Amino acid sequence: MRNAPTDLGSLIPRNRAIHPVPYDPDYKTSVPRSPRWPLLSLDSSVTEETGPTFGHNMLGPYDNNLIANFSQGERLAIGERIRVHGRVLDETARPVANTLIEVWQANAGGRYRHVRDSYFAPLDPNFGGCGRTMTDEDGYYEFMTIRPGAYPWPNRANDWRPMHIHFSVFGSGFGHRLITQMYFQGDPLIDLCPIAATVKTRSQLDRLVAPLDMARSKPMDYLAYKFDIVLRGRRQTMFENKMEGM
């Protein structure tokens, strides 16, 4: 037994020119980990057009609050309190509703709660470093966290990561999967970072830099940053379905 062809619409091919180059000698780990052969390009199939879906009922009350979620609200993390919000759209400007966003980041001192992170900035006993939220019907999302610290990393002699939050977004099909990073307006380390610099077009890199959003900050409580995300779009389906019968 086979399933019927999907009616979800095929995926618009990825524009790889806006993405980081896979091979970049200034980001040394990319040298042995980047494929040398060209990718095999194909039209999407049901495999890429379908994908896992998650419900809002999966989320716990503290999931979208990295300040409080490691202690489940008992104690708060140290750092500059911020609210991050934005909208997830697809390339055809349609909102991506009810999609899962996962985030992870270093603590205010630039240290991750991870066995591989040996930086001597201390762990915050009340900060785990992960959180998740879902977009609403109009594609909006938000979460609370503390501003992560910059941190040094072994690459060239003195490389530092700018302040950043890692984002993982699902979208409506497995072919939509995207992991990226959000940077902060005005951080001078962005221009020095070889990972940021894997995105070769400055205007594309700028799309990863979240502006300070005073209108959405709360006096005496938190600052806000806005980070909009665009996922791949789908072609119109109606036309294709007609074509298939011919």
Added chain:
Amino acid sequence: MQGLEMLQETPSQTAGPYVHIGCIPTFAGVNGVYPQDLGLSPIEDGAKGEIITITGQVIDGTGWALRDAMMESWQADAAGIYPGQPGADPAVTGFCRFAADNESGEYTLRTVKPGITQARSGAPQAPHIAVWIVARGINIGLNTRIYFEDEDNSADPLLKRIEQRPRVQTLIAKRTAPGQYSFNFVLQGENETVFLDI
């Protein structure tokens, strides 16, 4: 000239060495935030079909197995129906997250063997599992597929598109015992896996 009113996809960035904190925090030792990690298993008890285990490594251009790779898989049920489609096996979620072992670099995926699915053209797609690999040094996630050597792969539309025929083997899991397969993802170099732009 008028504008097209199209947006552009947000550029990718590497998942970095700490992707586990965000995606599989319990595996990373960050306990207590979520009840359990997302995508622990692509199947629940009672999934119909043959239960199989795939093991292997993610190997870089020097021949070294990555210790920090994270993978996601997506697949149809034993009848070839994707979760969410009419008639899908309710015990198959189809989605799994799994990581290379911190010490050995070995991964294990336990799932149900997927059935034949249908490409948009109507052609049958041989049983396969879609995989997405992220890690430090991978600037945009790598898409590929796992096929099975004990299935008829001759008419699969994707495999047929591979011009250099010896490279087809890089997408085919070897059967090592009943229900057991081995499959390495080779990021670069000899026997480099065919990665996809779909």
